[in-house]
Amino acid sequence: MTERPDGTVGKQVLQTTAASLRLVDDILELGGASLSELVETTGLARSTVHSHLTTLAEYGYVVNEDNRYHLGAKFCHLGDYVRTGKEYHRIAEEVIAQLAEESTMEVDFAIEEHGRVVSLYGNLDFSNIPRFLIDGSPFHVHTTASGKAIIAHYDEDRVRAIIDRWGLPAATERSITTESELFAELERVREQGYAENRGEAIEGFWAMGKAVRSPRGGVYGSLNLSGPEYLVDDEVRATQAELLTRAVETFEHEVEQLYQPSSGDEGETEPE
Template sequence: MARRIQATETSLEIIESLEELQGATMPEISEHLGLANSTIHGHLSTLMDKRLVVKEGNQYHLGLRFFHYGNVTKQRKPEYEFAQEHVEYLASETHEGANFCVEEHGQVIVLNGASSAEDPAYDIGNVFDMHITAVGKAILAEMSDEQVSEIVAQHGLPAHTDDSITDEAELFDELEEISRTGLAFNDGEMLEGLAAVGVAVKRPDSSVLGALSVGGPSYRISDRKLREEFPEIILEAKRRFEEDIESFYHPS
């Protein structure tokens, strides 16, 4: 196992605390992390020198330099540029929320989202366990059994609601069905009352770029909508997205 640098971990924990607390004073950060003010002060000074943290009054906040880093990471793979158009297509055709997510470190992160309501599933940058989301399960279904087991070993199968999958054998059974149909469903597994359908989006070489999903509150989405109407729409979005990717790799 590679050697871990404690000072780096502390700086990153401070950054995560500022995100979680939405800004904080030095004593608040100290209490949150259980570290001395003198330790926190040194790390904050360094982070401010590097323009990663700003101080407003007595409170520290994440700096806008993270916005630059976020844009860089979002543009790292050129195929990502096509995603927003197809997310917006899904949202307009269904009048529900839609997103495009990618897998990183065994979790899914929302790269593009479109929703008329406040919903964490469609907020750009949010990170979720894979087994509780339609996009996550769509991507898992494209992985080998060994890769899936490694992710389960790393993150476990925590229950987010009473409907979450918590058994690895049950997860594999569902992934087998997703592989057969190409459609993944989340019916109250991430948040009670939230339903969604997802599909994997692939490059011409069949490698997975990410996944699209569309969904919303169960009271508004009947089972017929979720399993009959929305699949037709999302499969069309997938087709269009993959055509754009094909054109990028093999322009006519």
């Protein structure tokens, strides 16, 4: 068992791989760094850091420009591959664009992966800040509207497995920190049809999320609206909930159409 940087414990973590990934994070946070800066930041031997950087450069993950290391453009292609690889990516982007025109809030679509929440589409103002990319993304499911909206559709065993892996750490004073609170919150989400985040992940940040279901009954992710908490009152909340509900209905309808058999394809079904 190996302790992760966030204090959680994982199995069979390779220290060499972890060191390379930490260098990627350090280069991102520093906005580019020299070999000496990375040696100081990591505490590793100069020869070790140099070997990791050489390997990362060989595979296109970093570049050396004037003796400073930066992340490589390969990451752009990897991100595009992940986003466009989803069967619903075109629909998600179209729904987000339409919802952004109708709402005064920011719009994004997030998924749960390995028990954490990652924003996949949209343009959140803070989403490209290096510190956010390292620490804030992915978020814990219990601190976000998107995470709560998604796991409200999971069975109890699956939710408990996420809790067992990541715990319920507090991001702010308003974060849920006990299982009883979380399961009560998930019941409220199911009753009202959407989840809210009132400063639970970021101080002063409000969000509303509603799960998007697949035609087979699973959960693709959550469509979300977010903005400053001080702008949200009962009227704003009701308006945003209505806009979000219509957008999710459109999303699910459009995806369902992908699997409607065309002429001569009546025997085809949605792939597993």
